[in-house]
Amino acid sequence: MKHKYEIVKEKIIKWVVNEKYKPHDKIPTESELMNLFKVSRHTVRRAISDLASERYVYRIQGSGIYLSDFKETELYLKKNKNVGVLTTYISNYIFPDIIRGIEDTLYDESYSLLLSSTKNNIMFENSSLKNLLAHKIDGLIMEPTKSAYQSPNIGYFNNLIKQNIPFIMINASYPQIKVPSLCVDDFKGARIAVEYLLTLGHRNIMGIFKVDDLQGVNRMNGFIAMCQENNIQLNENQIITYLSEETESLLPQKIEKLIAEKNHPTGIFCYNDEIAFKVLNIAHNFKLKVPEDISIIGFDDSQISKMVYPKLTTITHPKEKMGIDAAKLIIKLINNHNQFKDSDSILYEPTLVVRNSTAPI
Structure with a gap:
């Protein structure tokens, strides 16, 4: 079953296919899209965020959202290197800092980022992996979903290995998959x-x-x-x-x-x-x-x-540093044709930050 944001994405893409809108035409606002598709603002923003990451739409500050030229977009995706990023969450808690570190580092090296999340749900991980692999990705940074359990999505990871597409894991790792990982101790x-x-x-x-x-x-x-x-x-x-x-x-x-x-x-x-x-x-x-x-x-x-x-x-x-290190590592693996060593994994040393919520008994 498709998520609501995926349905919204597909409908916006069909606007070009059916010539309802032409490349570089302005599309309805977030509020208008909410009313049109009968979905929440979060769903609309997720759909637009994904479309923007995949360069199907672009924003002009103070003006609105515009459709890209899809022929140029497909050519861009074929010519440029793209890294998929799959985390359990995107917009809350420590994840914006991690993603910012990844995004800034990839963009500095002229890589594109395709971002998705699983909401720590195995089925969502399945559909997100399927969606990412449908695009041309040269590498994948991912946070495992429910990593304490054996993943039912091992087939997708084995497919990446067979295609020699480098991928790394952050925050945790699936024991049955041997790839570099970046985790806190x-x-x-x-x-x-x-x-x-x-x-x-x-x-x-x-x-x-x-x-x-x-x-x-x-x-x-x-x-x-x-x-x-x-x-x-x-x-x-x-x-x-x-x-x-x-x-x-x-x-x-x-x-x-x-x-x-x-x-x-x-x-x-x-x-x-x-x-x-x-x-x-x-x-x-x-x-x-x-x-x-x-x-x-x-x-x-x-x-x-x-x-x-x-x-x-x-x-x-480490948050943002983890994101930076993950982006640097995936670029290194892409350039080195997925030749990795055990030393590529990082185990960050934790430290205590004392504030006001603790005191002697």
């Missing part, structure tokens, strides 16, 4: 967070982890290992796990249940800053002060960590 990052809580005197510690991604599994394992090394006996109430689909539904209920208890944890390490923000709000709802009653640590050093009150103590993620 999530296991070590969790250990650093727990160690800091221990230095503050916290022993009643809780961890919250997403377990359908390898990042979450590795962070959970680091949390458990550090607790065991310091003789902290963890019980079932000290580790909360959740799936991507449960972030807005079941997860808040799990957190509320444990925070409401009289013997609630005094230190909480969260899968990322978004979850830390949720915990912060739930604590406030229960009239608990942060950090006086509960210390909270996030992960990723995102913009969220700097904007909330109190500002979050967190673990670093």
Whole structure:
């Protein structure tokens, strides 16, 4: 089943095929497209963003959206080198920083970027890969979807390998696919967070982890290992796990249940800053002060960590640097005919950023 934005894209392309609009004609505004296709602004923007990335449309600041000359576009795509970029998300959290690093580096080297996302959904990954491979791509940068599970889309990756199209993975990797990867040392990052809580005197510690991604599994394992090394006996109430689909539904209920208890944890390490923000709000709802009653640590050093009150103590993620490094590596592999070494992979060292959400017990 096609996504709504894909249907919108196809209809806009048909306008040229059916000569409703000619090359360089102005097309309806975002609001007009919303009314015309009965879709949300997000859907329209996603469709236009993809069309712009693929050079089927272009914007003129203050004027509007215009159709490109499709013959010129197809010629451009055939003549120039194109890199597909597939991430779990595009417009929120740390992903704009990663994509900006990729985009700026590729454009500086005269590469085109074809951008898509999976929303961390296996079926969306399938359709996105199919869409990207339908274009002429010379390389692929991708973030695995639900990387803690075996991917049902291995066939697409094997197809890339057979065609000698270089691809790399960011943030995580599928163990069964041997390609370079760029990841944060999530296991070590969790250990650093727990160690800091221990230095503050916290022993009643809780961890919250997403377990359908390898990042979450590795962070959970680091949390458990550090607790065991310091003789902290963890019980079932000290580790909360959740799936991507449960972030807005079941997860808040799990957190509320444990925070409401009289013997609630005094230190909480969260899968990322978004979850830390949720915990912060739930604590406030229960009239608990942060950090006086509960210390909270996030992960990723995102913009969220700097904007909330109190500002979050967190673990670093390289974000834009990861994007730059990924773009440089894929260009190198394209130029070297996909000859890669184990040393091409990067494991970024995490560090602790101390702010106001943590304090001695």
